[in-house]
Each structure stands twice: as structure tokens, then as C-alpha cells.
Amino acid sequence: MPNIKINNVQMDVASGMTILEAARLHNIELPTLCYYPDLGIKNDCRVCVVEIEGQKGLVTSCSTQVREGMSIKTHSARALNARKIIVEMILANHDSNCTACARNMNCELQKLAQSLNIEKNRFPSVLDKKLIDEGNECLVRNPNRCIKCGRCVDVCRSVQNISVLDVMGRGHQVTVSPAYGNNLNEVFCSYCGQCAAVCPVGAITEKDDTSIVWNALHDPDKHVVVQVAPAIRVSLGEDLGLPTGSIVTGQVVAALKRLGFSHVFDTNFTADLTIIEEGHEFINRVKNGGPLPLVTSCCPGWIRFAEHEYPEILKHISSCKSPQQMFGAIIKSYYAEKAQIDPKNIFVVSVMPCTAKKYEAKRPEMSINGRDLDVDAVLTTRELSKMIKQMGIDFRQLPEEPFDDPSQTTSGAAALFGVTGGVMEAALRTVKEVLDKRPLATIEFNDVRGIKGIKEASVTIQDKEYKVAIAHTLGNARKIAKQISEGKSEYAFIEVMACPGGCIGGGGQPYGTTNQKRIKRSESIYHIDDASIIRKSHDNPMIQAIYRDFLKEPCGHISHELLHTEYTNRKHG
Secondary structure, three states: OOEEEEOOEEEEOOOOOEHHHHHHHOOOOOOOOOOOOOOOOOOOOOOOEEEEOOOOOOEEOOOOEOOOOOEEEOOOHHHHHHHHHHHHHHHHOOOOOHHHOOOOOOOHHHHHHHHOOOOOOOOOOOOOOOOOEOOOOOEEEOOOOOOOOOHHHHHHHHHOOOOOOEEEOOHHHOEEEOHHHOOHHHOOOOOOOHHHHHOOOOOEEEOOOHHHHHHHHOOOOOEEEEEEOHHHHHOHHHHHOOOOOOOOHHHHHHHHHHHOOOEEEEOHHHHHHHHHHHHHHHHHHHHHOOOOOEEOOOOHHHHHHHHHHOHHHHHHEOOEOOHHHHHHHHHHHHHHHHHOOOHHHEEEEEEEOOOHHHHHHHOOOOEOOOOOEOOOEEEEHHHHHHHHHHOOOOHHHOOOOOOOOOOOOOOHHHHHHHOOOHHHHHHHHHHHHHHHOOOOOOOOOHHHOOOOOEEEEEEEEOOEEEEEEEEEOHHHHHHHHHHHHOOOOOOOEEEEEOOOOHHHHOOOOOOOOOHHHHHHHHHHHHHHHHHOOOOOHHHOHHHHHHHHHHHOOOOOHHHHHHHEOOOOOOOOO
């Protein structure tokens, strides 16, 4: 426990701790730009510099470890002046048209400039304007706003293990982009959006579809409905002034109705439907000798990754559409028939924690006829938050309202889709009970919970032991895919999610998502499950009714037409 002084205050800190960690532990805030919790130390931006008594130069607090007797000044005249010069130089090579930026009023660089009292930059602009990369369905990359902090490079390389982005060039010519200056649609990118999630400025953002949704809401000829993913109810609140992990299910429904949506549906309904279809797909493969392991198909980032990197394993991936796409298909068939509305006049919006869902919705196979898409527009959590603010809605004061039928009744198992391991747990609850033909002795499968990168568990079904695995982040997905590709996988069933923590850590979630926040959101998801009256998908009476009245049987002819899809080998070279 080294004894040090920070700003003349004596304190004991843990050995190996950095100055930045020690300062924040004792409520002394130091500015950072390249530093991000859960990522590697880069000390590139140097805005966290501090002065150490007896040492000639300033040091970066994010990378300098404390040592016995160290006396640190975090806000000395030298440190403050250095920070101000660094930030002014960054601003001189930055598109400072802040009001046109998605991160306006929520930008780390903007806040830092304000805290350093930079009212007028002493350095002239040297910005060489570059073309904006916006040729894909999900992400917009604006190099004119990039501050070369390296966060996006780090998360893409070390967490997702894809390395789409890299730092290239020297000095003033440094850029961050895909290889050879290509655009994102010219290289393999999973569109997971983790780069956008960690970017401190507006250099990478999701493609904003709010204007498309507003236009639909204002069109008198459109019947505009919306579905809400499980993870939204435990994350939207923090973007609107509530504590991390706040459960705001009823307020989300109320806000969406005030925005003008005709009906507000819960994606949990088709999460339950997914479990029935995917569960029976697994049962059919076990009984009939189909290819195992069966791998979940809910995550579009994972699907795109598999198609491009490991197409040889596509036969192992469930043919089920994701809950988002299932709901769109159900709305434009079953719901349209019940409500006597022409499907062409129905506009389906999804609110998702994920940027890749925008890509998924535009896949041509995500439709019945190849033309009319199941889902017409996808909003991220951040985009919905933006629309609520635009409408002047005081979210914190909204009364709770229920979802509309047929999605008003859902199970706790469906809510688990929001966390890593949740799809697996929901599936096991149904598969085990259906095959064993008796109620579960214990409904929780705790071995599949937690934020460990790859989790393993064993479950006994009909007196036979099956091994299952759960992986989150594409770096871990690669390990699983490699095992399957080489025929070395010992698992019968595998869940894969592209984002850290699963959907609660999606690329479209509120900025500043860290492991600490992922854990709090996960705890709220498990609380929703615990408090649910129905906790198994196959016990949902509304799911039973849709099979009785419309789908007839799991994995049957109608469900294969509407709820299942196929994948494409997209590997080149």
C-alpha cells in the first residue's frame, strides 16, 4: 500500500494502481480522451498529464503507476497549461461545427474544452476536409471529427478481433480508417457499432434514421407500429437522466405512444416465439441426427461475421430469424389479417440496442417476397432518446403504460435475451422441460450467467448429458467458430453475441457503457425475469394461441415461410 500525496492530501493506495485510478478513487477527476475503461492503456492524447514533484517533465496519469512517497499535483499551472495547448491543437485539426454533430452537448472533447475555458483557439485551423464514409446501412464515419485517440482501433482489434480500423500515416497526416483508405462497405465490418460506442466525439455514429421514422409518423396513410427489444427497458433511462439499470418498461411504452405510434409491441413476444422455434429445431436435430452444435442466430453482427469469416459453419447456425425480424413478419401477416389492414400500409419500426440490426432489417431475405421488408426502420437506444427529447417529453414523469396485444403477455425467459447467456437459459428452460416431460426442478441455469468471455455448462436431458457454451464479443466468437470449423467442438448448443455483455452492451446503447454498467443492466434484466409470472416461453398463453390460430406447429410450413431464413457464403479469396 504505497503512501502518496495528491494535491497535498496524504493517502494510501493499492500497489500497481495508476495515478489516474488513484485520483479518481479519491474523487479527483482528471480529463482523458484516449483512455477508456475496459480497454488498453494508450497514453496517446496526453490530456491527463500531471506534475510530480522532483521530476522534470509532466507524465501521463493513465499510464504512470504510483510509487511510495510520490507527491503529485493534478492541476498545477504547468499541467493545466499543457492540457489547454493539447486540446487547442486537437481542435485546430477538428471539424468544430458542433451543432451539426450527433454528439453535440454530449461530446467529451466539447466538455473538456469548456472545462479548460477555451473560448477562442490560439491556433489556426489546419483541417483538411475529407469525404464522409456513409455508404453502408449502419454506421457513418466522419474523418473530419476524428481526434486520432485510437479507442475505435483498440475495441475493433482487441475486443472484436476483426481489426477493420487502424491508425495510418505520420504527424499531421495521421488518419484512422480501414486499410488503404477504403470505406466500411468495401471491407469486412460486422457493423457491431462498438467503435461508435467508445468514440469520444462524433467521428463514428450510427446512421440516423429518426427523420425516416418522423416522416412515417406524419404520413396519414401509414399505420406505424413499433417494437421494443428486451435490453432497451434497462438502458434507455440512463440516457434520460435516470440511474444506470433503471427498469423503465412502462415509461418506454408511454413515450412511444406520445411520439405517435399506433401500437407499441414488445419484442419479448417474439423472443418467446424464437425459443419455441429454435428449441424445436434443436430437438429435431437431436432426434434426427442433424448437424450439431446448433448455434443461435439472434445476433446480426455474429451472422455477418460467420458468413464472411467461417461460411463452412453456416449449416450449424439456426435458421430462425431474430426476434426483431420475426415480429416484423408476424405484424405484416397475422396482425395485418386480424386488424384488417393492408400490409403495404403498415410501417414497422424497431427500437434496438444494436447498430447491426439496421443491416439485418435491410437483408433482402428478411421479407416474404424479397421486396416488402419485415422491418422498415430501426432506431438505436440513442436515437429513441433523441426523439423523446425532440418531442419535449419529460420521461422521468411519465406514467407507466402496458404494451399492446398480442405482445402484452410475455415470459421472464424472453427478457433474458438482453444479456449474454440469456438466449441459452431461455432455450434450456423449454428444451429440457419439453423433452423430460416434467416440470423443471430448478428454473435458473446459473452456470450460463455472468460476463466471462466464454462460459460452459452441462445439462442433463432425458438422462443424457449435453454440453453447452456461451460466447460474447467477436474475439471469443472466433474461438468458438474455429472449433466448429475444425470439427473439434464438444458442444451441442452454443449461444453467440457480438457485443460485450450481449445486447445490454450493444453498439447503439447510451454512450459511456462500461463493464460496471453492463453488470447493473444485467442485474435489472434478471430482476425482470424473477418478478415475471410466466418464466418459460412455452407457458406463454399468447404464444400457444398464435400456434393454435395461425402458425399451427413449431418448425412447420407456415413458420418456415415466415420465421426462418437462410445464410450466404460471403467469403472472398
